[in-house]
Amino acid sequence: QEKVQQSPESLIVPEGAMVSLNCSFSDSASQSIWWYQQHPGKGPKALISIFSNGNKKEGRLTVYLNRASLHVSLHIKDSQPSDSAVYLCAGNNNNAPRFGAGTKLSVKP
Amino acid sequence: NAGVIQTPRHKVTGKGQEATLWCEPISGHSAVFWYRQTIVQGLEFLTYFRNQAPIDDSGMPKERFSAQMPNQSHSTLKIQSTQPQDSAVYLCASSRDNSDYTFGSGTRLLVI
Numbered sequence: 771q772e773k774v775q776q777s778p779e780s781l782i783v784p785e786g787a788m789v790s791l792n793c794s795f796s797d798s799a800s801q802s803i804w805w806y807q808q809h810p811g812k813g814p815k816a817l818i819s820i821f822s823n824g825n826k827k828e829g830r831l832t833v834y835l836n837r838a839s840l841h842v843s844l845h846i847k848d849s850q851p852s853d854s855a856v857y858l859c860a861g862n863n864n865n866a867p868r869f870g871a872g873t874k875l876s877v878k879p
Numbered sequence: 880n881a882g883v884i885q886t887p888r889h890k891v892t893g894k895g896q897e898a899t900l901w902c903e904p905i906s907g908h909s910a911v912f913w914y915r916q917t918i919v920q921g922l923e924f925l926t927y928f929r930n931q932a933p934i935d936d937s938g939m940p941k942e943r944f945s946a947q948m949p950n951q952s953h954s955t956l957k958i959q960s961t962q963p964q965d966s967a968v969y970l971c972a973s974s975r976d977n978s979d980y981t982f983g984s985g986t987r988l989l990v991i
Contacts, residue, residue, distance in 0.1 A: 802978065813883070813970050813982030814922070858922060864977060865935060866912050869922040 772797045772861040776870035784878055789846040791873050793859030796840065803835060803842045804867060806858040814858055814869075818844070849877045880905065883983035885971050891989045892961050900956045900986045904973030910934075911954045912972040912980070913946055922970070928954060961990045 773796040783789055795803065802821045806814035820826045820835045820842065830847045846853055854877050860867035884903040892898045904911045913925040926936040928948040939946065943961075948954040958965055968985040 804980075811984065813972070813984050815982070816980060819978075862977070866924050866927045867980060868924060869914075871921040 772863060772868040774859055774861050774868055774870035776857075776859050776873050778873060779871070780874040780876070782876045782878060783849055785849060785851060787849050787877070789849045789853070789875060789877075791844045791846075791857050791859075791875070793842045793844070793870055794840055795842070795859075795861040797861060797863055798837055798840060799863050801864055802862045803833075804860045804862065805831075805833060805844045806860060806869075808856045808858060808872070817857075849875075851877045851879050853877050883971055883973050883981050885969075885983035885986050887986060888984065889987045889989075891991060894962060894990055895960050898958045898961050898965075898988055898990075900958075900969050900971075900988070902954045902956070902971030902973075902983060903952060904954070904971070905975075905981055906952075908973035908975050908981075909951075910974040910977060911948060912974070913954070913956050914970045914972070916968045916970055916985070917966075925956070958988075961988075963990050966990050 775794045777792045804819045805817045808814040820833045825834045832845045835842045856872040856874050858872045859870045886901045910929045912927040916922045924938040926939050926946045931948045943959045946956045968987050970985045972980045972982040974980045
């Protein structure tokens with residue numbers, strides 16, 4: 771069963787900063803890694819996914835996957851106060867996704 | 880597309896009572912997932928269905944929790960003899976092809 775670890779637990783940055791979030795997973799067979807954003811009182815919302823080694827860019831988001839080290843990172847460029855939320859990493863080996871504990875991000879104006 | 884609909888949004892039950900939570904997946908999505916979220920444990924997988932058949936219930940507490948999907952338009956999670964430690968947000972998600980998951984807003988259960 772997939773185990774997912776996230777760091778840091780929380781992060782406070784000024785508006786406009788580059789944000790870097792980290793995730794380690796246990797199962798190298800995980801077919802896909804997903805990043806979700808969760809605002810208070812809402813369910814997680816899928817942001818970006820990656821399947822192959824390397825990186826993927828969508829708008830202000832870039833995700834890097836290194837299967838050899840079982841590590842994935844999410845980078846948010848030019849962070850905005852509206853990016854303040856909990857960010858969850860999930861691994862999926864063609865079963866139900868398993869989630870990390872999340873990183874709470876606060877972007878201060 | 881109203882998204883995944885979960886009812887009720889909030890439920891308060893007394894210790895020992897039964898609680899039933901409802902989930903309506905997105906039309907056309909063949910898989911339904913149930914998770915439980917707490918501050919301490921984070922987002923824990925409970926169980927999931929594909930084409931209404933139970934596929935994996937490895938996260939379900941065996942004695943008091945049960946889930947069903949009687950038709951493609953809804954799933955229920957039932958907790959018998961609720962305990963204070965069952966207090967959590969219960970989240971339902973649906974997926975078309977195991978590649979994109981949409982969550983509901985959850986049911987916040989409080990057992991007093």
